[in-house]
Structure formats: C-alpha cells, structure tokens
Amino acid sequence: MNRPRIRWHIVVFLAPAVLVYTAVMIFPLFNTLRLALFTEVDQTRVFVGLQNFKTLFFDPVWSEQFWNALGNNFWFFLIHMLVQNPIGIALAALLSHPRLRFAALYRSAIFIPTILSFVIVGFAWKLILSPIWGIAPSMLDAIGLKSLFAPWLGKEEYALTTLALISVWQFVGIPMMLIYAALLTIPEEILEAGEIDGITGASAFWKIKLPLILPSIGIISILTFVGNFNAFDLIYASQGALAGPDFSTDILGTFMYRTFFGFQLQLGDPHMGSAIAGAMFAIILVGVCIYLFGIQTRMRRYQL
Amino acid sequence: MTYRSLKLALLGTTLIATSALAEDVTLTIESWRNDDLTLWQDQIIPAFEAAHPGIKIQFTPSAPAEYNAVLNSKLDAGSAGDLITCRPFDASLALYEAGHLTDLSGVEAMGNFSDVAKSAWQTDDGAVSFCVPMASVIHGFIYNKDAFNELGIEVPTTEDEFFAALDKIREDGTYVPLAMGTNDQWEAATMGYNNIGPNYWKGEEGRQALISGEQKLTDEVWTAPYATLARWAEYMGDGYEAQTYPDSQNIFTLGRAAIYPAGSWEISGFNAQADFEMGAFKPPVRNAGDTCYISDHTDIGIGMNAATKHPEAAEIFLAWVASPEFAEIFGNALPGFFPLSSTPVELQDPLAKEIVGWREECESTIRSTYQILSRGTPNLENETWGASVAAIKGAKSPEELGAELQEGLSSWYAPHQ
Numbered sequence: 257m258n259r260p261r262i263r264w265h266i267v268v269f270l271a272p273a274v275l276v277y278t279a280v281m282i283f284p285l286f287n288t289l290r291l292a293l294f295t296e297v298d299q300t301r302v303f304v305g306l307q308n309f310k311t312l313f314f315d316p317v318w319s320e321q322f323w324n325a326l327g328n329n330f331w332f333f334l335i336h337m338l339v340q341n342p343i344g345i346a347l348a349a350l351l352s353h354p355r356l357r358f359a360a361l362y363r364s365a366i367f368i369p370t371i372l373s374f375v376i377v378g379f380a381w382k383l384i385l386s387p388i389w390g391i392a393p394s395m396l397d398a399i400g401l402k403s404l405f406a407p408w409l410g411k412e413e414y415a416l417t418t419l420a421l422i423s424v425w426q427f428v429g430i431p432m433m434l435i436y437a438a439l440l441t442i443p444e445e446i447l448e449a450g451e452i453d454g455i456t457g458a459s460a461f462w463k464i465k466l467p468l469i470l471p472s473i474g475i476i477s478i479l480t481f482v483g484n485f486n487a488f489d490l491i492y493a494s495q496g497a498l499a500g501p502d503f504s505t506d507i508l509g510t511f512m513y514r515t516f517f518g519f520q521l522q523l524g525d526p527h528m529g530s531a532i533a534g535a536m537f538a539i540i541l542v543g544v545c546i547y548l549f550g551i552q553t554r555m556r557r558y559q560l
Numbered sequence: 561m562t563y564r565s566l567k568l569a570l571l572g573t574t575l576i577a578t579s580a581l582a583e584d585v586t587l588t589i590e591s592w593r594n595d596d597l598t599l600w601q602d603q604i605i606p607a608f609e610a611a612h613p614g615i616k617i618q619f620t621p622s623a624p625a626e627y628n629a630v631l632n633s634k635l636d637a638g639s640a641g642d643l644i645t646c647r648p649f650d651a652s653l654a655l656y657e658a659g660h661l662t663d664l665s666g667v668e669a670m671g672n673f674s675d676v677a678k679s680a681w682q683t684d685d686g687a688v689s690f691c692v693p694m695a696s697v698i699h700g701f702i703y704n705k706d707a708f709n710e711l712g713i714e715v716p717t718t719e720d721e722f723f724a725a726l727d728k729i730r731e732d733g734t735y736v737p738l739a740m741g742t743n744d745q746w747e748a749a750t751m752g753y754n755n756i757g758p759n760y761w762k763g764e765e766g767r768q769a770l771i772s773g774e775q776k777l778t779d780e781v782w783t784a785p786y787a788t789l790a791r792w793a794e795y796m797g798d799g800y801e802a803q804t805y806p807d808s809q810n811i812f813t814l815g816r817a818a819i820y821p822a823g824s825w826e827i828s829g830f831n832a833q834a835d836f837e838m839g840a841f842k843p844p845v846r847n848a849g850d851t852c853y854i855s856d857h858t859d860i861g862i863g864m865n866a867a868t869k870h871p872e873a874a875e876i877f878l879a880w881v882a883s884p885e886f887a888e889i890f891g892n893a894l895p896g897f898f899p900l901s902s903t904p905v906e907l908q909d910p911l912a913k914e915i916v917g918w919r920e921e922c923e924s925t926i927r928s929t930y931q932i933l934s935r936g937t938p939n940l941e942n943e944t945w946g947a948s949v950a951a952i953k954g955a956k957s958p959e960e961l962g963a964e965l966q967e968g969l970s971s972w973y974a975p976h977q
Binding site for chain 1: 649650743798802938
C-alpha cells in the first residue's frame with residue numbers, strides 16, 4: 257500500500273489567503289451576480305431570472321443611460337490609451353537616458369500625483385479650472401490667450417475629455433515607472449551590438465527598445481482598461497453622482513452607484529444596481545480575455 | 561432548592577429593574593441633523609425635560625448622507641431609537657409601509673398643522689399621518705441691500721421689474737447680477753424652477769392637478785418657467801456653467817453679486833459670512849396684482865418607531881414637538897428652518913422674519929416633483945435638474961423640455977398614461 261501522501265503543508269499555507277480572498281472577493285462577487293437575478297415586489301424579494309438585464313439593455317429609459325455610460329467609458333479609455341500611455345512611454349525613454357540630470361527628481365515629481373487621493377485631485381483641479389477663483393483663466397490671460405478659456409467642466413462637449421485628461425495627469429506616473437523598469441532591464445550589449453550595425457539614437461529606440469518593451473505595454477494597456485472601466489471616484493468627487501452636465505460624464509461606475517444606492521429622491525435599487533455591476537464585470541472579463549488569448553499569446557518574446 | 565431561590569432572586573431583580581425604568585423613561589431620537597446636536601442638548605431637551613419629569617431624551621444623530629442606510633439597518637435589527645426623524649415623502653412612506661412607523665393620525669396635536677404641512681408624511685390618499693411636521697424651508701431671493709441702495713434699485717415685485725433690476729445691475733458692472741451656477745445642477749431646479757414656478761402653476765392647484773393627471777408637463781404653466789429661466793443665463797456671470805454651489809454662496813457673501821436665488825436654509829450661514837445688510841424678496845409675480853405663491857417646502861418631521869417600548873412617553877414628546885413652545889425654540893435657534901405649526905411664531909432674526917412673513921401674503925405650496933411624482937424611473941426630480949440646466953444654457957426649448965419630461969413621467973405613472 258503506497259498511498260500518495262496528502263501534503264498538508266500546502267493546504268495549511270494556502271488556507272489563510274484562500275479564506276480571506278473568498279470571503280472578501282469571491283463570495284461578494286457571486287452574491288452580487290445572484291442579486292441581479294431578483295427584484296423586490298411589495299417588500300419581498302422575487303426571483304425574476306434575466307429580467308433585470310433585459311430591462312437594462314432593451315427598456316429605452318435604462319438602455320439609453322447604459323449605452324451613454326458605456327460610450328463615455330470607451331471615450332475615457334481611449335483618451336488614456338492615446339495620451340497617458342504614449343506620454344508615459346516617452347517620459348520613461350527620456351528618463352532612462354544616461355546623461356539626463358536630475359532624473360530622480362523628475363521621476364518622483366511625475367509619480368507623486370498617483371499617490372494623491374481622488375478627492376484631492378478632483379477638488380484641486382476644480383479649483384484650478386474654476387472660472388471664478390481658478391488660476392487657469394488668469395494664466396491664459398497673462399499670455400493673451402484668455403479667449404481660449406472656457407468653463408470646461410461645465411460644458412457637455414468638454415467635461416468628459418477634461419476629466420479624462422485630469423485622470424491622465426494623475427496616473428501618467430504608472431506607465432512611466434513600468435516602462436522605465438522594463439527599459440532598464442535591456443542589456444547594454446544588445447544596444448552596443450545595434451550601434452555596431454549602425455542603429456543609434458531614435459532608431460535604436462524604435463527598432464530595439466520598443467519591441468523589447470512591448471509585453472510591458474500590453475500589461476499597461478490591460479491595467480488601463482480595467483482601471484478605466486472600474487473608474488468612479490474622480491467623476492463622483494468632481495461632478496457628483498448625477499455626473500453632470502446632463503450626464504455627459506456619466507460612466508458605468510457612477511451609473512451603477514446612482515442606481516444601487518439611490519440619489520436624492522431616487523430610492524436605491526440594489527437589484528438593478530447589481531445587474532449593472534454584472535454587466536461591468538462581463539465587459540471587463542471580455543476585454544481581459546481578448547487580451548490574454550488574442551494578443552498576449554501572439555506576442556513575440558525575446559530572450560534577453 | 562438553591563437553584564429555585566436563585567431563580568426567584570433573579571426574577572425579583574428583573575422586576576425591580578423594570579419598575580425603576582418605568583419611573584424614568586429614556587427616549588432615543590434618530591436624526592441626520594448632526595449640525596443641530598448642540599441646539600438639542602442645550603435648548604430643546606432641557607426645555608422638554610423641565611416640563612416633563614420622568615422622561616429623559618437622548619439625541620443620537622448620524623451623518624446626513626448615511627442616515628437612510630443606518631436607520632434602515634437599525635430598524636431591521638430592532639435597535640433603532642424610539643423616535644425617528646423623518647425625511648419628507650417616499651423615504652418615510654416606505655418606512656411606514658414596512659411597519660416601522662406608528663400611525664399618528666389620532667394624536668390630538670396633529671390638529672396644529674395644515675394639510676400642506678402634513679402632506680410630506682402622509683399616505684397617498686392623505687388618510688394616515690405618520691410623522692409630526694417640524695420645519696420647512698422657503699424659497700425666494702436674498703439680495704445685497706447695499707448694492708441695491710448704491711444703484712438705486714427698488715425691490716422688484718413683478719417679473720418685468722425683476723429683469724429691469726437685473727439689467728441695471730449688469731449695466732453698472734460692479735456686481736454679478738445673479739449668483740447662481742449650473743455645475744451642481746440642483747440649484748437650477750430647486751432655487752430656479754421650483755422657486756419661480758409656483759407663480760405659474762398656481763401653487764397647490766397646479767401641483768395637485770399634475771398629480772391627478774389633469775395637467776401635463778407640456779402645459780404652458782409648466783413649461784413657461786423654463787422660458788423665464790432661459791433669460792437668467794445672461795445675468796449669471798462668466799463661466800456659470802462650471803460655477804458650483806459653494807462658489808455661488810461665496811460670490812454672494814463676498815459682496816460680489818447682487819441677487820442670490822435662495823432657500824431659507826442659507827440664512828444662518830449668510831449671517832455669519834456676509835458683512836453687508838441683506839434683504840429678501842419673494843419670487844416676482846408675472847403681472848402686478850397677481851396672487852403670489854411661494855414654495856414653503858416641508859423638509860423635516862419626527863415620528864414614532866412602531867417597536868418602541870415606551871409608546872406613551874414617545875407620544876407625550878411628539879405632542880410637545882407639535883406645540884407652539886417647541887416651534888418657538890426651534891425656529892429661533894435655526895433661523896431659516898421655519899416651524900410648520902399653524903400658530904404663528906415670533907422670530908428674532910430680521911431676514912428669517914421677513915421671509916416667514918410671506919406666508920401671510922402668499923399661498924404656500926411644496927416643490928412640485930417631491931410627492932408621488934418622483935417614485936418611478938426615470939426619476940422626475942433628477943430629470944428636472946437636467947431640464948432646468950438645459951433651459952438656462954439654452955440647449956433645448958421649453959417645449960422640448962416639457963415634452964421630454966412628460967414622456968418620462970407617462971412611461972410609469974398611471975394617471976398620465
């Protein structure tokens with residue numbers, strides 16, 4: 257009889273993490289998804305299957321808000337991808353330049369906003385951009401460009417873009433740090449070998465460094481995606497739960513919050529709120545899967 | 561044997577303990593008004609306890625934003641206080657329907673209140689009242705008296721005079737004519753639409769007709785206030801689109817603006833901040849000589865937890881809250897929160913006195929969207945915020961806004977289908 261021994265130490269060592277993670281993440285996640293299948297009629301909870309999702313996607317009142325929030329969310333994400341990540345990469349490339357002075361100072365200065373609270377960032381930028389007390393109008397005035405100033409946060413057509421750029425300002429340090437770390441791991445020999453073949457300066461970046469940091473860029477993209485589709489705090493802190501003006505800054509997070517907890521005279525509806533949370537979960541899951549199976553597996557990796 | 565005597569002894573102590581409690585009852589009040597804690601402890605509770613020996617009161621407020629959630633979980637757990645401060649309309653109605661609030665219709669002191677005052681805490685048919693009305697807030701305009709004197713402007717009573725005054729202030733250029741922004745959205749609806757609106761829909765008459773389905777939001781009386789709001793924009797200062805509620809308050813109290821579309825709750829804050837003399841005028845009527853209507857909005861009430869162990873004591877306290885004595889203490893300690901009892905209260909604060917005086921001259925009503933009409937999805941109150949902002953910005957015409965709001969209301973509200 258040579259039964260395989262149960263390796264208890266594995267169970268014991270895994271248990272704390274598994275238990276905590278199950279209690280605070282997995283259980284609430286599935287309970288939320290379960291809650292989305294119910295509704296409340298006359299103080300009692302009734303099972304309605306996928307009715308809430310049907311309402312969310314096909315009832316004109318709900319679907320209009322949902323698609324508006326989803327569209328805004330994609331715009332929010334797009335701005336981050338087009339502005340935050342390229343700037344982050346460019347900053348990292350500059351910082352990793354061996355002859356740059358005060359590199360550590362710049363690095364910390366650019367990274368500091370990341371550790372600030374959303375409430376502070378939202379409030380500070382609201383003050384900076386305020387048409388009444390803000391420094392933005394007077395600074396533009398000083399260089400004779402006062403006519404370019406608009407109350408950006410109060411205009412439907414600019415508010416979301418402005419908030420996205422504020423968020424970019426806050427988080428540009430993250431891609432910068434990740435790319436910077438990736439750039440530092442590229443061995444000198446490869447660059448020197450390239451130099452011998454006549455690849456120097458900018459073309460060294462495009463032809464050698466960029467392909468080598470592509471996996472990091474992929475990771476940053478997926479982090480940005482998840483972060484943006486879960487975003488809520490900045491919009492809530494600066495525009496409130498109604499995500500004004502006229503819902504132009506409403507993203508899935510604020511839409512979910514308003515529905516779940518209620519707002520002003522609107523009573524909270526945990527069941528519809530959970531349905532929105534479920535939809536958010538599905539969107540993020542699909543996005544992450546596309547990345548993992550569609551992109552990451554095809555990405556070429558180089559042995560350094 | 562010893563076991564039994566122990567049991568008896570325990571029973572004995574329990575009896576003594578309960579009888580001791582019965583002699584001195586402590587009532588706990590749940591509230592979201594944590595700003596008023598000192599007022600309750602220093603003025604209201606001592607006044608009550610002096611007159612009613614044997615009943616002790618504890619005031620235990622929680623943060624306004626958390627109140628509804630905290631209260632609901634306490635009520636479900638059976639640990640909520642004996643007396644419950646009531647939010648107006650559906651939040652409290654839901655508590656009554658869930659069996660958490662006692663029916664107070666039979667309490668004699670409820671006779672001290674008018675039907676409008678009670679409407680915020682009644683079932684839809686008005687048959688049952690479940691909270692004693694405590695205070696309301698009144699809308700109107702607060703103005704900078706110094707600015708008006710300087711520019712030689714008379715207090716406007718009609719809309720034409722109102723806009724003439726605004727023109728004059730704008731031409732002079734020293735002051736921003738109207739201190740309001742649209743960034744936070746609610747001011748446009750609360751201090752804009754529901755401030756001037758009652759003069760158009762004739763207060764209660766129009767509000768009731770809207771609830772019963774006789775009038776529609778596309779009717780002239782409901783869309784015309786949007787047309788008037790649209791005229792406000794040019795007087796509202798540069799970049800009003802991004803001006804927040806605190807911005808507007810500060811612009812006014814710093815003396816940079818002449819007129820502030822207000823709710824009476826601003827009084828104590830403004831008294832502390834502004835160093836110029838302030839006056840108030842009621843929403844201007846459309847034509848000279850018209851009956852005036854004011855939004856005298858029921859905001860805060862107090863009811864009895866159905867699970868309280870001391871219903872008699874709680875009832876005594878509620879009857880006292882309904883009395884003129886309470887009204888006088890409360891009204892003077894919190895200028896701008898006006899007691900609702902039918903007996904007039906002598907207020908000390910000049911601004912508060914001026915505003916509460918409108919009750920004598922005008923018909924009172926409450927905000928049009930609060931009762932029943934904001935129960936469904938889309939929520940009419942929230943939609944009205946957006947509509948009022950759109951009207952001011954000129955993004956949509958009053959007729960379009962009326963049609964949109966009506967469509968939303970008709971989608972769930974049976975009398976409008």
